[in-house]
Amino acid sequence: MSVSRSTRAVVRRGLLGFLAVQVAAVASLMGADRLRRMLRGSNVPTLAPADARVHELAGRGDGSSVLTTYTYGATLFEDMIAAIEGAEHRVLLESYIIKNDETGRAFKAALIGAAERGVDVCVVYDGFANLVVRPSFFEFPAPIRVYRYPLWNAGWKIFSPRKQGRDHRKILVVDDTAAFVGGYNIGALYATEWRDTHVKVTGAAVWDLDNAFIDFWNVHATTAKKPTGPLRPLGSATWNPQVRAHRNLPHQLVYPIRALYLEAIDRAHHSIDITAAYFIPDHDILSALLEAARRGVTVRVLTPKVSNHVVTDWLSRGFYGQLLRGGVQIHRYTDHMVHAKTATVDGQWSTVGTANIDRLSLLGNYEINLEILDPGLARGMQDIFENDLRGAERLTLAEWNRRPWVAKVYEAILRPLAPLL
Known part of the structure; x- marks a missing residue:
């Protein structure tokens, strides 16, 4: 028994020692990384937005879509804000990160302006990703509806895979006419200093992104501590296998x-x-x-x-x-x-x-x-x-x-x- 206890003690000390080495390695790398980022340049080399018309298979109706690729955040954000400012019925915005800076405030002003025109506005953001953002920034006047994906979503089901994961999506849907999706979070840093790719969709494929937002909202926002009303699609689905939105849904174990x-x-x-x-x-x-x-x-x-x-x-x-x-x-x-x-x-x-x-x-x-x-x-x-x-x-x-x-x-x-x- 003493040998067994001794062995366990050695193993435990070894594991703790290796963990300490990992922590020290991570800390040293983060310190060096902070200096490297300070020395980084600006002016990201990019291409101008480009359009591509994607046609539905012949004989299935008018299911074509136009996809516009963006590789420069400042241009993308201008077009996203312009779309919000031109909204007539509904704006759905979901973003992993929304910074409280000039870019984030421009989006907030556009959303408030749309609501004042009578447009239905819904906003989703991730609680963990925005811990460094003052909560007051996400206070919008009624009737704008806001859902903060919670910092802790598991409750007592700590080990349930259905309760893990963050809301890492970035979607903007305006009416049933235009939608944006891609890697860009919302913030001044991303506007000029990061190279990312986003796509604007017009036409039949907008429904997929509209439906993706609605499904998430109806599962999470309507059952939150402060529930809000459900959403319904504005348009209708078409079969266009050339453009499809695929969604990871942890609550359904679908990846x-x-x-x-x-x-x-x-x-x-x-x-x-x-x-x-x-x-x-x-x-x-x-x-x-x-x-x-x-x-x-x-x-x-x-x-x-x-x-x-x-x-x-x-x-x-x-x-x-x-x-x-x-x-x-x-x-x-x-x-x-x-x-x-x-x-x-x-x-x-x-x-x-x-x-x-x-x-x-x-x-x-x-x-x-x-x-x-x-x-x-x-x-x-x-x-x-x-x-x-x-x-x-x-x-x-x-x-x-x-x-x-x-x-x-x-x-x-x-x-x-x-x-x-």
């Missing part, structure tokens, strides 16, 4: 975005271009990318060299060696934070949305991604990817193998944290 990526990667014949703000692939996605490279597909992954989450950067690096040895190209965006969550396959298939390639997004958070099957939109996405490569450095296997031993130690210490993120 289609991961399957969306896996199926597209498995179908690839020629090329896979992925832009990932936080790239921590699980076993299946990692294996699918390596298998695609083995069968001759050109696989390129663009990720930030230094992101706003330094620990995530180091966890991502833990996969670089295996990817590079398997023939996958890794390009690291320099000088700026690339926050986009996009992919294009074979010049035919594209996705733009809110989900990162990590466990939190693919198996945890409320997320939404558009899946678009259209060569015109795909060409535009490839132009964006090629333009981004001009601001990136390609990492070679030889360079990776020459990295300092200190980097290898950090990777080894932090690697066990990967399944958590």
